Amino acid sequence: MKKIIKNGTIVTASDTFQAELLIEDGKITQIGSNLSAIGAEVIDAKGCLVFPGGIDPHTHLDMPFGGTVTKDDFETGTMAAAFGGTTTVIDFCLTNKGEPLKNAIQTWHDKSKDKAVIDYGFHLMISEINENVLKELPQVINEEGISSFKVFMAYKNVFQADDETLFKTLITAKDLGALVMVHAENGDVIDYLTKKALEEGNTEPIYHALTRPPELEGEATGRAARFTGLANSQLYVVHVSCADAAEKIAEARSKGFDVWGETCPQYLVLDQSYLEKPNFEGAKYVWSPPLREKWNQEALWNALKSGQLQTIGSDQCSFDFNGQKDLGRDDFTKIPNGGPIIEDRLAILFSEGVKKGRISLNQFVDLTSTRAAKLFGLYPQKGTIAVGTDADLVIFDPNVERVISAETHHMAVDYNAFEGMQVTGEPISVLVRGEYVVREKQFVGKPGSGQYLKRAKYRTNTPLNQNETLSI
Structure with a gap:
């Protein structure tokens, strides 16, 4: 299903701006203002940051x-x-x-x-x-x-x-x-x-x-x-x-x-x-x-x-x-x-x-x-917000205050290294390829839905010949 994120502040490694994001088939397909929401689920990110x-x-x-x-x-x-x-x-x-x-x-x-x-x-x-x-x-x-x-x-x-x-x-x-x-x-x-x-x-x-x-x-x-x-x-x-x-x-x-x-x-x-x-x-x-x-x-x-x-x-x-x-x-x-x-x-x-x-x-x-x-050979599929990238997105409340604790974390371990630390800011919803994994701080994902990523070579997309070997 198409999704459109409205009213959020988009943050990338280079820019911070107000815009709407249209998500289709796991990708960001449009970034702009007053995007058509016909047939799309509307996600209201008012007061939140939206970052990759x-x-x-x-x-x-x-x-x-x-x-x-x-x-x-x-x-x-x-x-x-x-x-x-x-x-x-x-x-x-x-x-x-x-x-x-x-x-x-x-x-x-x-x-x-x-x-x-x-x-x-x-x-x-x-x-x-x-x-x-x-x-x-x-x-x-x-x-x-x-x-x-x-x-x-x-x-x-x-x-x-x-x-x-x-x-x-x-x-x-x-x-x-x-x-x-x-x-x-x-x-x-x-x-x-x-x-x-x-x-x-x-x-x-x-x-x-x-x-x-x-x-x-x-x-x-x-x-x-x-x-x-x-x-x-x-x-x-x-x-x-x-x-x-x-x-x-x-x-x-x-x-x-x-x-x-x-x-x-x-x-x-x-x-x-x-x-x-x-x-x-x-x-x-x-x-x-x-x-x-x-x-x-x-x-x-x-x-x-x-x-x-x-x-x-x-x-x-x-x-x-x-x-x-x-x-x-x-x-x-x-x-x-x-x-x-x-x-x-x-x-x-x-x-x-x-x-x-x-x-x-x-x-x-x-x-x-x-x-x-x-x-690590994932850019620009991952790591930014742009037309054509995977819709891996975090809707983040920058103002909520909370205390880190093993009582509320989701790791399987019996303690938290940062127990009692007060922090400001918290992810509210998290999407991977346009699908919710966390929605309004509730887990809605599915084990096995994560995909294995084959990564490009360091700073190049040119593959080696399949039969190429190296000697020193």
Whole structure:
């Protein structure tokens, strides 16, 4: 059924204006004034902002870690995302050394099948680069539409790749048209500091942060950036948590390196002291990189405002406090890393960023949607409001005040990392390809209605020959 949105203020990454939107067959077909509403459902957005659906470029749904599995899967996780104003997620597909990439990708298709209520895509983890991997990567891009590869510089003996693998991945990605993503922490030094802490009997959650100091994030970020410059490739640094890492990204960009940076809401509003909460409550805030000393927050906000950090991901990776986080009650290294963030990503950035004058409304849209769409091969289908784009839309009340709480959130996890925080602004209705997923703050979507997205290559739509392989 046709829909027309009236009386709202349209916001994109570049413009703010009053207009009506006509939606037909899942697309925006007209933008203007006094559009004909004959045969269309009229949606009154009076007093509300209308902006493109959020794109969360960093989620871990139904992901195994530390002997357990994240509490939110593709059904509950995408439902919570929709309530928060996100209409597309890009999840991380993990791989195992020696396993064909296609097997890992099929596992993630199986996890998401008939569950997602919003659209989704995958990033692919690269743990090794050999002839078999090189032969598969063109098919990964052309057939699966996966054009971003993730390399871990941390989690020694679990996910961590060596420098040779990272550098070869950068060279490979340059030739194939893929964007390389890195989790930038020095895993070798962290491994040493962690063992030393345990030997000295330091087992509390705060030692998760103390054994992963910001210097090690900055060092790894700078190293990855230098490799990127040497390879003349492209890099996206995920979950930047500290001033040191943000500075390394800014330095690389000043040299003309193709380097991008993402931060997350938790690093903008929470700090290292949360890991010191008594009665093991600090375990709720164990994720990597860890929360930093509070002064880093202003540096991150300034980096967002100046454009030296370009996106906001959630790094959604939820584990229950009772039954999962408490696996590490006597050993902080056994606390599953991650937190429930997906639902509150937009609200925190709007309330703490736009409302407090740290970023503009247009920057908010760019950070939460448009830039990710451009970097990850979804633009202009996603990430903006224009004739011909998918009608992924958020009708957002910018003035309502509310308190974030586990009692009212829609994630499956038993706590909220932002419990008790008062925010201003809330999604009222959310549409994906012109169909309601959330209507007047009520879920009306359907598991399985979300579509898998095949994404374009990095900054190009030119496909490789199906039989093309690469050698280094």
